Amino acid sequence: MNLEVTLGDLHLNNPIMPASGCFGFGREFSAFYDLNQLGAIAIKAATGEARFGNQTPRVAETSSGMLNAIGLQNPGVNGIIEQELPFLNQYNVPVIANIAGSTLEEYIEVAKKMSEQPVVQALELNISCPNVKEGGVQFGTDPTLAYHVTQAVKSVSTKPVFVKLSPNVTDITDIATAVEKAGADGLSMINTLTGRRIDLHQQSPIIANGSGGLSGPAIKPIAIHMIHQVRQKTDLPIIGMGGIQSTEDVLEFLLAGADAVAVGTANFQNPFICERLVQDLPNTLQAYGFNSVKEVRDARCSHQSTSH
Amino acid sequence: MxxxxxxxxxxxxxxxxxxxxxxxxxxxxxxxxxxxxxxxxxxxxxxxxxxxxxxxxxxxxxxxxxxxxxxxxxxxxxxxxxxxxxxxxxxxxxxGNGFEIKHAEGNHILIVGGGVGVPPLYHLTKQLVRHHQVTVVLGFATHEAIFYESAFQQLAETYVATNDGTYGYHGVVTDVINQLDQPFQYYYACGPSPMLQAVQRQMTDTHGQLSFEERMGCGVGACFACVCEAKNDKGYVKICQDGPVLQANEVIL
Missing domain, CATH: 2.40.30.10 (Translation factors)
Structure with missing residues (x-):
């Protein structure tokens, strides 16, 4: 079955990719399966300098989900370029580089360096990490700041820029519209929702950072709804994410308005999940009467034109 | 895997x-x-x-x-x-990476376990006693929490301490090690971080390996949930992937 999808200038063999932050830089998962099977790989966020991240504990389980507050630990943009990208070069899979920062200047620096790397096919502009004090989410919750950072990154990037949206806003379509006006090539949504758990024995937060980002199936209906809302306002390609565990979930995201999907938390439970989803997707599409991913998109578009 | x-x-x-x-x-x-x-x-x-x-x-x-x-x-x-x-x-x-047994130097080896950190030391001790003299010191919160005491005793000289004094030595494992006052050539320890820190400080002149507990996400090194500061180029180790067993002098507790 033809699973190909086109996200603007970005061509993927199938719509399944691991989500940034849930797949490291691919190395660990290459021990489980051939990464060439993936539609793309969204690598862990890069910042200007190396970051150690937050204190541990950094994760806590919740009902059908988890909280994390890793704190953008990464070896810095230069470290990633030198130590991690050469490994990914051996694969024929588009790499989407997630870029983060505390200031406009940092975003520009990281975006410029990353977009110059031949192995990097697109940037994912992370303006939605809830876990660092001065780390981007302020850009993702204010339409004016989101516009400026997107425009600045677009002006230096030689590759398409997907803006990763935060769900921690009153109206996500305001941010989506602002970044589209600033020239975004696509959207990636949703990042985690801010949450907190408290240990009853210690009477303090389980996560050392206090709050963390909620992910997993618990947030799936929110992601589906937000993608649906944004899809009413824009024709930009959308990479959908939030609790995907099965090929039925993938189809639900595509029907909501996503053009491709990213799988996050599920990689932690089953390191083979992305491979399995790629392999199982044709059967599921067929079971619901589709003969390609494009047919799902066409069905969605014709449905949207007739009813809201 | x-x-x-x-x-x-x-x-x-x-x-x-x-x-x-x-x-x-x-x-x-x-x-x-x-x-x-x-x-x-x-x-x-x-x-x-x-x-x-x-x-x-x-x-x-x-x-x-x-x-x-x-x-x-x-x-x-x-x-x-x-x-x-x-x-x-x-x-x-x-x-993860398990215990390196070939690096156990010398004859007399100390094994230190605390609470739910005791289990991995059991199979290790079984292997070590074939070629080494082994002394085991186990710490538990209370009498009811003790397990595998006799199993360890069948393998090696074993001492048990309880935090509340309801069984064995009243105190913590480092107190027992002090009292033993024996020259150990190598050691292995597994338990909660405060215990590992205390043992690491007590055994500064002795080489050893520590096995860590930490809340984990993926368990395969991808999510960066279980990192610990370390004296290496990166400045950290991932407990799930680089550990859970690490050289005692490698980590900063």
């Missing part, structure tokens, strides 16, 4: 909130080494997204079984404790 459905042969309470589970499989029991761990899925994976990392206490390659000892601390391990003989559990493993 594989995922396999393993069959529970035994799942019994052996001490306060502590269960011993024996599971059989095809590959993992043949591949796993002392000090490595397995990552167990809780339920069907729809409610509990994270696996539970549990280190291997014993390995039987002939019967293709591994023994896991776990402490019931929350919903996930509580669910695990209710499973009966014949039930399958979904296991990812073997994970």
């Amino acid at each position: 594989i995922i396999e459905d393993m069959t529970i042969q035994k799942n019994e309470c052996i001490a306060l909130n502590t269960f011993e589970m024996v599971i059989s499989g095809e590959e993992i029991p043949l591949q796993i080494q002392s000090g490595q761990f397995v990552h167990i899925q809780i339920g069907d994976g729809k409610l509990n997204m994270l696996r539970r990392p549990i280190s291997v206490a014993d390995i039987n390659r002939i019967s293709k079984t591994i023994t896991l000892i776990y402490h019931v601390t929350g919903d996930g391990t509580k669910w695990l404790s209710t499973l009966t003989e014949g039930t399958m559990v979904n296991v990812l493993g073997p994970l």
Whole structure:
């Protein structure tokens, strides 16, 4: 079955990719399966300098989900370029580089360096990490700041820029519209929702950072709804994410308005999940009467034109 | 690293909130080494997204079984404790780096375990006693929490301390080590971080290996949930991937 999808200038063999932050830089998962099977790989966020991240504990389980507050630990943009990208070069899979920062200047620096790397096919502009004090989410919750950072990154990037949206806003379509006006090539949504758990024995937060980002199936209906809302306002390609565990979930995201999907938390439970989803997707599409991913998109578009 | 459905042969309470589970499989029991761990899925994976990392206490390659000892601390391990003989559990493993035994220098080796950190030391001790003199010091919170005392005693000279003094030595493992006042040439320790820190400081002149506990996400080194500051180029280690066993002088506690 033809699973190909086109996200603007970005061509993927199938719509399944691991989500940034849930797949490291691919190395660990290459021990489980051939990464060439993936539609793309969204690598862990890069910042200007190396970051150690937050204190541990950094994760806590919740009902059908988890909280994390890793704190953008990464070896810095230069470290990633030198130590991690050469490994990914051996694969024929588009790499989407997630870029983060505390200031406009940092975003520009990281975006410029990353977009110059031949192995990097697109940037994912992370303006939605809830876990660092001065780390981007302020850009993702204010339409004016989101516009400026997107425009600045677009002006230096030689590759398409997907803006990763935060769900921690009153109206996500305001941010989506602002970044589209600033020239975004696509959207990636949703990042985690801010949450907190408290240990009853210690009477303090389980996560050392206090709050963390909620992910997993618990947030799936929110992601589906937000993608649906944004899809009413824009024709930009959308990479959908939030609790995907099965090929039925993938189809639900595509029907909501996503053009491709990213799988996050599920990689932690089953390191083979992305491979399995790629392999199982044709059967599921067929079971619901589709003969390609494009047919799902066409069905969605014709449905949207007739009813809201 | 594989995922396999393993069959529970035994799942019994052996001490306060502590269960011993024996599971059989095809590959993992043949591949796993002392000090490595397995990552167990809780339920069907729809409610509990994270696996539970549990280190291997014993390995039987002939019967293709591994023994896991776990402490019931929350919903996930509580669910695990209710499973009966014949039930399958979904296991990812073997994970992490186990104990390096060839590096055990000298004759007299000290083993230090605290609470639920005791289990991985059991299979290790079984191997070490073949070629070394071994002294074991185990610490538990209270009398009811003690397990495997006689199992260790059958292998080596074993001392037990309880924090509340309800059994054995009243105090912590480092007090016992002080009193032993013996020249150990090498040591292995596993337990909660404060215990590892105390042992590391006490044994500064002796080489050793520490096995760490930490809340984990993926268990394979991808999510960066379980990092610990270290004296290496990167400045950190991932407990799940670089550990759980690390050289004692490598980590900063």
